[in-house]
Amino acid sequence: MKQTSNRNVLRLLAIGLVFHVVYIASVFDCYFVSPVVHGMQPFNAGFSEAKRLVLIVGDGLRADSLFSPDAFASIPSRPDVVAPYLMDIAQNRGAFGVSHTRVPTESRPGHVAIIGGMYEDVSAVTKVDFDSVFNRSSHTFSFGSPDILPMFARGATQGRVDEWSYDEEAEDFTKDATALDVWVLDELRTLFHNASSDAHLDKTLRNDKTVFFLHLLGLDTTGHAYRPHSKEYMDNIQVVDQIVKDTEQLFREFYGDEETSFVFTADHGMSKIGNHGDGDPDNTRTPLIAWGAGIRGPLPDVPLSSSSSPSSHDAYSLSWPVSHLRRQDVDQADIAPLMASLIGIDWPVNSVGVLPDIDPAHAGYLAPKGGEKDLARAALTNVRVIGEQYRVKHEMKAEHTLFYRPFAEIEDRGMFSNVARIERLVSAGEYTTAREESAKFIKLLLKGVRYLETYVPFLISPVIKPLTKDVRNDRYDRLLIQAIVIAGYFGWAAYASLSIFPISASSPPRRASRGHHDAVDLLASLTIGLFWGLFALQKAPWTFYVYVAFPCFFWREFLVKGYPRFSSYLSEKKAKIGGVRYAKAIGVGIVVVGVLQSMVAGYTVREVWSIGYGFLGLVWPLSWAPEKAQKHWKLLCFWVPSCLVVGVFPYLPVDKTESAALVSLGADLIMVTGVAQFAVTSIDDIPLSKGIPVGIQIVLVALAKGVTSDSIANLQAKKGLPFVNQVSGWVLFVLAPLLPILFSRTHRDTPTRLASIFLGFGVCFIILSISVEGLFYVAYSWNMYLWVEMEAAYRGDGTSLAVASAPGTQAGKGKKALKEKAKTNEKTEIKEPEKTKEDAVKLGAGIYEFKIDDLRIAMFFLFFVQVAFFGTGNVASISSFYLEPVYRLVPIFNPFLMATLLVFKIVAPYVILSAAFATLNARLRLPPYSLFLIALTLTDGMTITFFLSVTDTGSWLEIGQSISFFCITSLLLVWSAGICAAGEYVMSGPLQALPTPGEEKVKTE
Ligand SMILES: [Zn+2]
Secondary structure (H helix, E strand, O other): OHHHHHHHHHHHHHHHHHHHHHHHHHHHHHHOOOOOOOOOOOOOOOOOOOOEEEEEEEOOOOHHHHHOOOOOOOOOOOOOOOOHHHHHHHHHOEEEEEEEOOOOOOHHHHHHHHHHOOOOOHHHHHOOOOOOHHHHOOEEEEEEOOOOHHHHHHHOOOOOEEEEEOOHHHOEOOOOOHHHHHHHHHHHHHHHHHHOOOHHHHHHHHOOOEEEEEEEOHHHHHHHHHOOOOHHHHHHHHHHHHHHHHHHHHHHHHHOOOOEEEEEEOOOOOOOOOOOOOOOHHHHEEEEEEEEOOEOOOOEOOOOOOOOOOOOOOOOOOOOOOOOEOEOOEEHHHHHHHHHHHHOOOOOOOOOOOOOOOOOOOOOOEOOOOOHHHHHHHHHHHHHHHHHHHHHHHHHHHHHOOOOOOOHHHHHHOHHHHHHHHHHHHHOOOHHHHHHHHHHHHHHHHHHHHHHHOOOOOOOHHHHHHHHOOOOOOOHHHHHHHHHHHHHHHHHHHHHHOOOOOOOOOOOOOOOOHHHHHHHHHHHHHHHHHHHHHHHHOOOOHHHHHHHHHHHHHHHHHHHHHHHHHHHHHHHHOOOHHHOOHHHHHHHHHHHHHHHHHHHHHOOOOHHHHHHHHHHHHHHHHOOOHHHHHHOHHHHHHHHHHHHHHHHHHHOOOOOOOOHHHHHHHHHHHHHHHHHHHOOOOHHHOOHHHHHHHHHHHHHHHHHHHHHHHHHHHHHOOOOOOHHHHHHHHHHHHHHHHHHHHHHHOOOOHHHHHHHHHHHHHHHHHHHOOOOHHHHHHHHHHHHHHHHHHHHHHOOOOOOHHHHHOOOOHHHHHOHHHHHHOOOOOOOOOOOOOOOHHHHHHHHOOOOOOOHHHHHHHHHHHHHHHHHHHOOOOOOOOOOOOOHHHHOOOOEOOHHHHHHHHHHHHHHHHHHHHHHHHHHHHHOOOOOOHHHHHHHHHHHHHHHHHHHHOOOOOOHHHHHHHHHHHHHHHHHHHHHHHHHHHHHHHOHHHHHHOOOHHHHHHHHO
């Protein structure tokens, strides 16, 4: 019987896993569609300003680090100007500004924006090939990181892009990363040198329209390792500055002309804790400096026209030495058309960049030989390039959509007549008007492109359109998918709730009548048939067919199996239903929704978790009956402060600096806790066979503390990670969590097993922690331990784990009477809660009976799951992790291994939670997974909210976060299931020692 129920749980979980993973994809179909299309005609502005272009990217360079004199205020030896060469260019012979990137502020999307002129959105996980400036050049020579260069060679015509990159092993975080930058310069020098003996190379180099790409990774590596306000980062900027100088010198010597344009920028910035990825302004503001052939010189910072603002500077740049000069900001993708115009190549066909020079109200970057005329031609080209993308997307949509509604603002006025009008203006010599018109029309085209990218075919939108006049017209097209997805999540909750209300053994449910069954089947088939027919007509993606299948399946199951089951449950329990009547049930429903929505709020307002702990510690005990509270006053004395202490952690600021002292303190407390938890009564009574394994584990914690302190000291002194530290770190890291399994034979009682698991994972936590995480681990573990006791006390099982399982110990003696009652089991003794014989029969059959109070426990569980995630202070958003601790094990750049380690760090508190939850399940005499199944039914209450709040507009931080939150809650189910399974596994020995309901039944008789 138990096996069948386990198999049912597994089946349910498997369906749940597939469902949630598939529905994660729905967010992309609903909100994000890859912008990359094919079949566009390329366009060229028809003039060129330079023979060649040099693009230098300082990976991870913030704009203010380069320009601001305050960036390194804390470093005594700082020079007045960090990058004198680049600053001199900006002041005397070039144009500059801030290039604003979008999220994710990662290297790949940053480079795609600069070189391809397009923004990869989240759908770019598929990594579609795209067009680029490199692909349109006569030849591109690229130097730098193996993580960046290949994607441009891959998307380009065969043989057009040459790459020189170092081995990944060279990206050692603990060594001086400026070597990576110097390497790039050396390779460039070698290339020019080789040309003297290689005629073919020499000819290729001297062709027009060549591009040189210098990718300088050093700053990114240095910023991650030492943070961007460090001396190391400053020194690296100086190295980069020198490389720019030497590069210009090399070109002057080799070509002996002034036909080279230079563009210097960065792919993304760097937050003050040495991260990037999200939309923090420190990550999105990068420098742009352009100079050389075709580029204007510095302009005074005066208004260009009556309509433009008096100064181009704001508080961000007021202190810069260039604040008296025009700062011309661009969006990152605008750099691609700028580069294409400079060397007169076809513009990348996927580019949505807008040449900064188009709008006559802005200063721009170009100083073309053809003057105004060339600027107008460039403007026309910009219109054509984006117009082509609009055309292709429009035609695709028209083909795939039933009742297609084109973008009204362009279709009404006519795309081609607009282009023709701008062409006429250019030929008539009305250049300024042509540019103004182009700027306006480009805005409209981009809006139209966005409209098409977010267009979801929807049959009834013409009906809804008049009803939703206020809503932006690309929003309501999503209603279909949103409706399907919501029906799916509710369907899942209904379907999963079937497992909470299983077929009662005592009174088998009335079987669904034949007619009812048939009617439901017919309805389900009709619904699915209707939708599939609609999708076929619209040539919808195959995923749509899958999305709609889930709600049909879930609701069919629920209506066929659940309806008779619930009606029999209600008729059987009408009198008691755990004391709940309909009104109360509604009240409970409101509370559940309220709690779930509060947890939703906790994702953005972390204080919610602290408030939750305040509730657990102070309000929940108040709801206890006074006798119960009196009886367990000692337990409450521990519980209240424990909650308040854990509640502090989510409240702590997210930005943390590495603190060897706090890491060591955490290790000390882990050791103390381990000893205390193990020897909770008296150390004299512990047999040697148990003492030795725990002793070994404590020694490992002490070793981990020593090794970690030494590694921190070495890394902070930039001595690199000693090999012996790396090896011993790994040995401890791998060995420690294995010990609880190896020692599982000796740790057969619950407290010892818990202590053993706690110590085992504590070692990993110390090695990976940066400051207070070790303290959190200790506080959280205590809290979990006490939670089990609290729940058991609340349900009327007042015997503590320690007492129950430490026979002969002092506290144990106090309960001698109890002990004698259950002599059969020497490991555990637990006072039997008052249960009716009927209950015992049900439990014996592994049947779970739903109680309203179990909803509360399930919500507590969900709360703890999420606190474990946010409480460590390591996870601010999914995109920001501290990397310092990882260098103690992996000093070279290895994203996969590093991510694995960070995930492992998140997992450690969950092992404790899982062990506690499994213990709780057993202590409350519930069949395995029954509490979890309730949690399972509830989680999508959060998922739906996050799904609906996913946004593709507003700030890019919000977009990235809204998606990560949705993904986290979608996978919460799988995650919690893993926690429960892990708990049942790691606690299997001790929990079997608890009297099983079957045995109990025998005993009571
Ligand atoms: Zn980067």
